[in-house]
Amino acid sequence: xxxxxxxxxxxxxxxxxxxxxxxxxxxxxxxxxxxxxxxxxxxxxxxxxxxxxxxxxxxxxxxxxxxxxxxxxxxxxxxxxxxxxxxxxxxxxxxxxxxxxxxxxxxxxxxxxxx
Amino acid sequence: xxxxxxxxxxxxxxxxxxxxxxxxxxxxxxxxxxxxxxxxxxxxxxxxxxxxxxxxxxxxxxxxxxxxxxxxxxxxxxxxxxxxxxxxxxxxxxxxxxxxxxxxxxxxxxxxxxx
Numbered sequence: 320x321x322x323x324x325x326x327x328x329x330x331x332x333x334x335x336x337x338x339x340x341x342x343x344x345x346x347x348x349x350x351x352x353x354x355x356x357x358x359x360x361x362x363x364x365x366x367x368x369x370x371x372x373x374x375x376x377x378x379x380x381x382x383x384x385x386x387x388x389x390x391x392x393x394x395x396x397x398x399x400x401x402x403x404x405x406x407x408x409x410x411x412x413x414x415x416x417x418x419x420x421x422x423x424x425x426x427x428x429x430x431x432x433x434x
Numbered sequence: 435x436x437x438x439x440x441x442x443x444x445x446x447x448x449x450x451x452x453x454x455x456x457x458x459x460x461x462x463x464x465x466x467x468x469x470x471x472x473x474x475x476x477x478x479x480x481x482x483x484x485x486x487x488x489x490x491x492x493x494x495x496x497x498x499x500x501x502x503x504x505x506x507x508x509x510x511x512x513x514x515x516x517x518x519x520x521x522x523x524x525x526x527x528x529x530x531x532x533x534x535x536x537x538x539x540x541x542x543x544x545x546x547x548x549x
Contacts (some may be wrong), residue, residue, distance in 0.1 A: 323477075352536065361524060362478070375534035397504040412476055414535065421466050421485065421528055423537060425477040 321346065323426035324393075331432045332401045340396040342427045344413030352423055353386060356408040368394060400434045412424045414428050436461045436529045440540035447515045452508050455510040455543045457525030466528035467498055467508045468537065473521045481523075484508060495519070515547045 324343040332338050348368055351359035352388050354362040367375040379386065383401075388394040398405055408430050412423035437460045447453045453482060459465050466485050470478040482493025491500045499510045522544050526537040 350535065354537075354539075361539040361541045362537075364538070365446055367536055375536060377534070378536070412478075412537075420529075421453075421535070422468060422480050422483050424480060425470070427477045 323411055323424055325409075325411050325426035325429050327429060329430050329432070331434060333434055334402055335400050338398040338401050338405070338431055340398075340411075340431070342394040342396070342413075342426060343413030344394070344411075345424055348413035348415050348424070350414045351388050352412045352414075353394075353396050354410045354412065355398060356428075357429060358407070360434050362410060365396070376404050398431075401431075406431055406433045436527050436538050438467075438525045438527050438538060438540040440523075440525055440543045442543050443510065443541075444544045444546060446546045449517050450514050451545070453512050453515045453519070454546065455523050455525075455545060457508045457540060459506050459508060459525075459527050461527055465501075465508075466470055466530065467499075467501065468526040468528070469493065469497070469508075469510050470524045470526060470539075471475065471521045472542075473523065481510070509512065515545075517547050517549050520547045 325359045328342050351368045356362045364378040365428040366379050383399045385397045408428045410428045412425045414423045438457045468483045469481040472478050481490050481497050484491050484501045492498045497512050501508050522542050524542050525540040529538050531537050
């Protein structure tokens with residue numbers, strides 16, 4: 320049973336470019352979460368999605384950031400016009416729809432470097 | 435608002451000795467608590483959780499955690515530390531208010547096990 324997959328693992332972008340981060344949840348999981356880990360800090364929640372729906376985006380910056388989880392395909396976190404402060408590790412997690420487990424399973428992360 | 439605190443940035447312990455990594459929480463309602471471990475340049479791995487039931491929860495790799503409602507604590511423990519346990523440990527609480535299911539993480543505790 321493959322775990323949560325993220326790609327790319329490393330991404331380098333120049334200031335002003337766009338970054339697209341992809342996440343495929345574990346098989347059978349329909350809930351996806353994105354978290355950001357800045358250097359020397361813990362993880363901060365960004366957004367929670369179910370298929371074709373954004374459930375909670377309270378942690379997303381108001382501008383330049385967007386996320387989607389289409390009916391088919393991976394979840395995408397998109398950062399437009401990146402700035403140096405966007406450099407961080409971005410982690411995706413998934414959980415099952417039912418069962419009351421509540422724990423989330425994390426992918427290996429995408430490390431974004433903005434030059 | 436839900437929160438967790440990890441009062442120690444780093445814990446040092448000799449191999450073979452017992453270890454404790456501390457976590458305290460602040461929640462409204464019943465707490466859903468989790469421990470995760472992060473190895474360098476990797477994602478987070480789920481260790482254990484407390485949802486309800488016995489106050490002593492057993493998890494992966496020989497770790498356990500004790501839920502203490504009166505002290506609002508959920509300390510991670512292991513009877514005999516291994517050098518391979520050296521990693522960054524995160525305590526988290528589920529914020530289930532409204533429709534969300536996000537995790538709120540502590541700042542992390544670096545565990546260093548000396549041979």
